[in-house]
Amino acid sequence: MKPYISLLQVRFLNGLQYRAAALGGLATQFFWGIMLVFIYKAFYGGAASSNGFSFQDLVSFVWLQQAFLSFLFLYDWDSEMLDMITTGGISYELCRPVRIYQVWYVKLLSKRLSRGILRFAPVVILGFIMPYPYNLSLPGSPVSLLLFIVTLFLGLFLLVAISMLIYISIFKTMSPIGSVGIFSIIGEFFAGMTIPLPLMPSWLQNICMALPFRWTADLPLRVYSGNIGTPEAITGIAIQSVWIAILVLAGAFIMKRITRLSVVQGG
């Protein structure tokens, strides 16, 4: 366990160095949030609520989504790992006395952690000081806030597990653009990142509930405002944990098989 924790620390601290990039990202996220909020406002028109999802809850959803983008967005282009798979660099990685699944999982996790920690606060603050009704509301209750933090982090662990499966699929497809591009966009859609779940038709919501993606983004983002109540959030935490267990075990198993059988690319 120890090497993985130190790897997490090193990578996390390393990621914190990219402050200028974070500043650029801040402007983008803020602008994105504003545009989305206005678009939804126009859709809602005068209505205060749609399908049990109030405009205020939706605005909080949008701001938190922008603030914690690196915890929520499935799309992740890690050129270091992609090159390793497509150019054969992975053979060195396999020689090391650590499990490759765990190492890659930690790498992806620490990158997202450092980005998220570096970027979330300014967006949250800007969200709070926006004029009504375009502002980020306070959490529904102290319990909602606590549950939000728990589901957000469990969601992150689940997201990285899904992300790992995408990287593993590249061993089969040998097309990083294909794998990362297509699987990410599908996953994000089912996660409620394109439009929030309550605004989808009910048949589509049912599909989303059955897939793992929704538990990474939609759940925490709606727990915050209290749109998803405490009992439902606690069930959600249980479901998140089950998905994490399933996908991590599956990922580690497939990784082991594939690396045993894989043909290293390149000379």
Place this chain on the structure above:
Amino acid sequence: MKLYTKYISLLLKSQLQYKASFTMTVVTQFIQPFALFAGIYFLFQRFGNIQGWTLYEVFMCYAVVGICFATSTCFARGFDSFAEMIRTASFDRVLVRPRSTVLQILGASFDIKRIGHFMQSVFVLVLAIISADISWDLARVVMLANMILGGSVIFSGVYMLQAAAAFWTIEALEVANIFTHGIKEHASYPLNIFPKWITILFTFIIPFGTINYIPLQYLLGKIDGTGWLYAFIPLLGSLFIFPCILAWKFGVRRYSSAGS
């Protein structure tokens, strides 16, 4: 011009060499925009319309912006990835050749894989044209052509500005994404839903309003007026390219090499 066609045909040939990778990328590019497309579709299913604009009218907007985005990222790709050239100082090589820098950067990269995204937008455009109730006449056809032309020019202008900024920042400017990917994502909606300052920003400063919102109002029969006047508004908007070229020239003059 002859030199440019030569550049393009070479780049085209080289990209088509990797057939499997090429197909995969094109297919990905075709599928990806469907997420946003589906998102818009479901929002309309829930809300019916957005301040009087219907689904197909918004699809029209979406398609025009998509086509322009795909076209300009295909042709002006060199400017999009220009920061790399500054960082590695390979721009020095461009400067010593006796041809214009703009031509050389345009010719340095040509991303034909964008055809996937392009096709998706054309698909949506056809869908919108069939379903939306438009009384076509010559002015409207010219208008649509001008919208696509003008939009591609404006997007290219933004890429150029982004590249020009790299002369000062030496690194890629993430902020510029607001005006490229941001526009692609959000400009599907009519400008009047936004507050004044955003409308002004997108009408007079980065004039995307001139290639979708303003002419579309006439095209879709929402306002009356002289058709031919509206048909040429997109071209007025594409004058945006001139300050961009100026900024670029200014940057080039200021350039001092970064490396060995």
